[in-house]
Amino acid sequence: MSTKTSPAAAGPTSPMKVAMASFIGTSVEYYDFFIYGTAAALIFPKLFFPEASPLMGTLLSFATFGVGFLARPLGGIVFGHFGDRVGRKQMLIISLVGMGAATFMMGLLPGYAQIGIAAPILLTVLRIFQGFCVGGEWGGATLMAVEHAPKGKKGFYGAFPQMGAPAGTSLATVAFLGATQLPADQFTAWGWRLPFLVSAVLVIVGLVIRLTIAESPSFAAARDKQELVKLPIKEAFRRHPKEIFLVAGTYLSQGVFAYITMSYLVNYSTSVAGIDRTSVLLGVFLAGLVAVVLYPVFGSLSDKYGRKTMYLIGAVAMGVVIGPAFMLINTGVAANFILAVVLVFGVAMAPAAGVTGSLFSMVFSREVRYTGASVGYTISQICGSAFAPTIATALFAATKSSDSIVIYLLIVSAISVISVALLPGGWGRKEAARQNGELQETQLTPEPSTAGA
Numbered sequence: 001m002s003t004k005t006s007p008a009a010a011g012p013t014s015p016m017k018v019a020m021a022s023f024i025g026t027s028v029e030y031y032d033f034f035i036y037g038t039a040a041a042l043i044f045p046k047l048f049f050p051e052a053s054p055l056m057g058t059l060l061s062f063a064t065f066g067v068g069f070l071a072r073p074l075g076g077i078v079f080g081h082f083g084d085r086v087g088r089k090q091m092l093i094i095s096l097v098g099m100g101a102a103t104f105m106m107g108l109l110p111g112y113a114q115i116g117i118a119a120p121i122l123l124t125v126l127r128i129f130q131g132f133c134v135g136g137e138w139g140g141a142t143l144m145a146v147e148h149a150p151k152g153k154k155g156f157y158g159a160f161p162q163m164g165a166p167a168g169t170s171l172a173t174v175a176f177l178g179a180t181q182l183p184a185d186q187f188t189a190w191g192w193r194l195p196f197l198v199s200a201v202l203v204i205v206g207l208v209i210r211l212t213i214a215e216s217p218s219f220a221a222a223r224d225k226q227e228l229v230k231l232p233i234k235e236a237f238r239r240h241p242k243e244i245f246l247v248a249g250t251y252l253s254q255g256v257f258a259y260i261t262m263s264y265l266v267n268y269s270t271s272v273a274g275i276d277r278t279s280v281l282l283g284v285f286l287a288g289l290v291a292v293v294l295y296p297v298f299g300s301l302s303d304k305y306g307r308k309t310m311y312l313i314g315a316v317a318m319g320v321v322i323g324p325a326f327m328l329i330n331t332g333v334a335a336n337f338i339l340a341v342v343l344v345f346g347v348a349m350a351p352a353a354g355v356t357g358s359l360f361s362m363v364f365s366r367e368v369r370y371t372g373a374s375v376g377y378t379i380s381q382i383c384g385s386a387f388a389p390t391i392a393t394a395l396f397a398a399t400k401s402s403d404s405i406v407i408y409l410l411i412v413s414a415i416s417v418i419s420v421a422l423l424p425g426g427w428g429r430k431e432a433a434r435q436n437g438e439l440q441e442t443q444l445t446p447e448p449s450t451a452g453a
């Protein structure tokens with residue numbers, strides 16, 4: 001595979017065009033990923049695990065949701081390796097096509113009633129492949145946006161790929177909201193497949209957009225200066241071992257809270273709190289819209305007040321609001337559920353999520369940045385996000401109280417607060433001045449643990 005940039009991509013691309021391409025592409029990928037989470041809560045227990053009890057069916061369904069995360073580190077390593085060796089752009093195209101193919105095939109998959117045990121096995125295989133592709137998506141999309149961004153605005157532009165997660169969630173929720181308007185028997189028989197099949201159109205749109213942007217100037221500079229390393233994964237752990245695990249710990253609360261909100265609470269609110277399914281999906285949709293608006297706001301603020309500072313505010317805010325949020329949900333009132341999910345996913349998480357891309361990408365030297373950021377991110381996904389819905393389901397089954405889930409989430413928040421505090425870099429305006437001044441490529445030297453936030 002050639003490392004030379006194609007003529008079509010040789011010219012410079014405006015930072016906003018790259019940011020929008022990252023946003024749209026990431027939205028498509030997360031749409032694909034999150035429709036699985038919604039289906040795991042609403043339909044998969046009956047369709048693929050009909051012989052299990054309702055509780056066991058839900059646990060098994062969320063377990064298949066979780067196994068997709070197990071493939072993410074491998075995807076992060078493979079895509080990171082070639083992203084640091086061949087280029088960011090090509091890896092983003094491959095990840096998008098692979099993700100879309102897996103999602104479309106899920107929409108065609110027969111259920112347990114048709115092919116027996118082969119149905120959940122094939123579902124799990126496709127889910128693992130989804131996870132593999134997503135493992136390489138986030139790092140590449142983030143780096144394209146951040147590395148194309150002008151000096152002093154990396155936080156703002158770095159927020160665009162992050163916006164893809166709530167935007168993809170909203171799209172997935174709207175798709176299922178439309179499908180659930182069908183009669184129950186039709187939704188179970190074929191209606192649930194529509195959101196999966198429609199993803200093919202979204203993938204084509206994302207692919208066309210990504211083909212039009214230029215390669216990252218940071219990667220191009222490293223390639224031209226012959227600074228590319230032979231084994232990025234080896235070099236990433238040699239130079240930045242502490243940073244990789246601190247990134248994992250920092251992201252832990254954001255990932256756990258996101259998947260608790262988007263997947264577990266959909267099931268909890270309908271089956272335990274007694275809130276109608278339409279109101280629940282509407283709440284997740286509105287929370288996603290609020291997040292899309294707020295992420296670039298906090299990304300821009302991080303350019304003035306520092307990325308670590310913004311992330312710390314978000315990590316603390318998530319822990320503060322989760323208890324009141326469950327109290328609102330437990331009232332069984334639809335409006336209270338909508339308020340709760342907007343408060344957690346739309347507002348409290350925004351300061352952290354809005355700066356995730358710019359914060360994590362600047363922690364690693366450019367020669368191993370794709371690999372380092374992707375591996376740290378995916379380690380966190382396995383340790384936290386992967387089985388968060390399963391853990392929450394098991395905790396509630398054991399205690400019959402949401403208090404145990406709240407305690408679990410408070411512990412996760414505390415881990416993130418400690419981790420972000422230990423990341424390299426200062427705080428506030430001093431941090432912002434440093435990250436916007438000297439923290440360009442000159443700061444990102446190949447010496448171990450020298451990169452700032």
